[in-house]
Amino acid sequence: MEEILTNTFKIDFKSGNPIEGKLKYDECLKLILEIGDQIELLNKHGVGLLLITKKDIIYKNGKYFLNPNLETYPTNNNKLEINKPFKFNKFMAPELKNIKELPSNVSYNVAFYNLQNIAIELLGLDELIQLNPTKLYFLLKRCSSNDPSYRIFFYI
Numbered sequence: 198m199e200e201i202l203t204n205t206f207k208i209d210f211k212s213g214n215p216i217e218g219k220l221k222y223d224e225c226l227k228l229i230l231e232i233g234d235q236i237e238l239l240n241k242h243g244v245g246l247l248l249i250t251k252k253d254i255i256y257k258n259g260k261y262f263l264n265p266n267l268e269t270y271p272t273n274n275n276k277l278e279i280n281k282p283f284k285f286n287k288f289m290a291p292e293l294k295n296i297k298e299l300p301s302n303v304s305y306n307v308a309f310y311n312l313q314n315i316a317i318e319l320l321g322l323d324e325l326i327q328l329n330p331t332k333l334y335f336l337l338k339r340c341s342s343n344d345p346s347y348r349i350f351f352y353i
Contacts (some may be wrong), residue, residue, distance in 0.1 A: 199265030200204045201242045214254030220319045228261040233350040236308045245277035246308040276302045309340040
């Protein structure tokens with residue numbers, strides 16, 4: 198993962214800073230778009246993630262990046278292969294709760310599911326509906342669909 202991000206963005210991640218405090222709407226939107234693009238980039242290179250949290254994002258040179266040391270899983274044809282044990286938590290995509298054997302395959306889009314929780318935390322909101330009717334609201338609503346076939350990273 199680090200090699201993909203480093204080669205694409207030509208950046209040394211060692212001196213990046215974790216995100217602290219709250220963000221304004223425009224900055225939060227920028228973060229979500231940049232992280233979503235990185236999830237897509239990783240998938241194109243056969244790498245996927247189960248979950249992203251605020252602490253998994255670093256800030257460097259005015260941009261937001263996934264921490265390159267996150268635990269990854271292989272992807273192929275937009276399917277993420279879960280080939281090692283993981284601990285399910287309430288912030289993960291709901292279909293991960295149904296994994297009973299390894300290896301198992303799910304859509305790579307499980308990584309998008311928690312973007313709404315990151316945005317809510319960074320904006321200091323109580324729930325996603327408080328962003329309605331913004332473009333970020335509709336993006337996050339799609340990303341956090343319980344049905345993985347409707348969960349897409351699409352910004353208009």
